[in-house]
Amino acid sequence: MLSIYNTLTRKKEEFIPISPDEVRMYVCGPTVYDYFHIGNARSFIMADVLRKYLEYKGYNVKYIMNLTDIDDRIIKKSIEEKIEAKLVAEKYTKAFFDDIEKLKVKQADVYPKATDHVQEIVDFIKQLEEKSFAYNVDGNVFYDVSKFHDYGKLSGKKLVELEAGARVDVNEEKKNPLDFALWKKAKEGEPFWESPWGKGRPGWHIECSAMSGKHLGETFDIHAGGNDLIFPHHENEIAQSEAATKKKFVNYWIHFGFLNINNEKMSKSLGNFFTARDILKHYSAESIRLLFSQTHYRGPLEFNDELLDSSQKGLEKFKNLVEKVSPHPVPLPKGEGVSPDFDFQSYYKDFESAMDDDLNTPQAVAVLFDFVRDVNKAIAEKENLPSEFYSNVKEFLSKTAQGVLGIVDLEKSEAQGSSVEKELIELLIGLRNGARKEKNFALSDKIRNELNELGIELKDSKEGTTYKKVKK
């Protein structure tokens, strides 16, 4: 039984989807005005882990992530770079897909764009206007928060308190400082769409209400995003959608913690950020994902190179095991060999109960490390293990470490390269082993050290010498 912490109720709740086999899930995607940073990546990755775990459990997941491709920041960027807003959005949309793929994040079923849904958005606003939740002031349309009595239910804020402590800019046009724009009137030179209120563009919050409704229906299971979206973004989405449909918008609200640098939130405005793209130049997706998985998704996550290094180091344990079980040297026929009393089921059970508990990935990772240690022990202790043992090990890692967490890549062969390169390395290994036989260790060590310099590590074992390429 999966339980999930629901921001709306501030409790862990048993997860029960609307339809028994299907989960409908919406995750707030990027505003494509720049490369996304590694803090954004945390949300994308943890949402990916949640999605993959739901699939692991047998649900058919319908996963939608929006792309905000028209907004103030995009317009600002287009002015700075003197190119059309549309081209800014296109450039960073492409970058988004490139980066997300490198991070081994599975594609969403649909990536709806705001600019492709202007009609739906306009219709949505009209509906709100008809129901008196919206008012038009000279081409700007605002949502009237005072009309929505549940306003504040997600963030736990009370309207009066919000008003008292309001730090929002005073906008003469708004009835209430907390009212927010549904439709923004276009200024001179800005991109615009025609609407009943004149030329303009959608506000930010409305696109999610319109697009999630279109792709997932009026009520759906999961809506996820970063902590900072709770207020006002998600609060406003609820206000819009529930005012329009009179139905519950979302059953489970899930929010991810921030990524901290020196105990401070990483953000564009503070300037203390790294783009995911830059981090990926030095670290693998697996390292990043392991680091993220070792902290619970709701808490803050401390981020720096040392931590990335340590997770990269930890990954070696998985890689070495994969290497050990992958091209099993002497594949035994089924049923032969000494069967170790190794209880794979108990590791699946432990992995699942960790994940079932509000996605306790740190605990799940601990189970995987225990598994690796125990498998290594079994291999070291028993001589002839049946081939099923090796395939069971691979299957376990494939389903959990790779399939859900994305911290290993079984397909990635360690010793790749051109065949000539391979043969050259084999040749040198042969020479070195000749030298070793003659106890010419000076020569054998020289060969090993120099290969090492080239990024090729040798390992001697009873079965012979193997090598792997390491990143320099």
Added chain:
RNA sequence: GGCGCUGUACCCAAGCGGUCUAAGGGGAAGGUCUGCAAAACCUUUAUUCGUCGGUUCGAAUCCGACCGGCGCCUCCA
């Protein structure tokens, strides 16, 4: 000012009333194996969970106070 989160070893980090003399990763130290390495395995590294009280047969876990840190309340994952 309002709301919320948080303080566990050298670092990161689980744990949410008994199974905790507290997982897991990194680091450090010692050992087994090895010609030497590497990998792997074993052992050690918090009798203690910010501080002080309280509740309880029993608390890292609940309550209170205090001392730190962080976030949201404005665009933000």
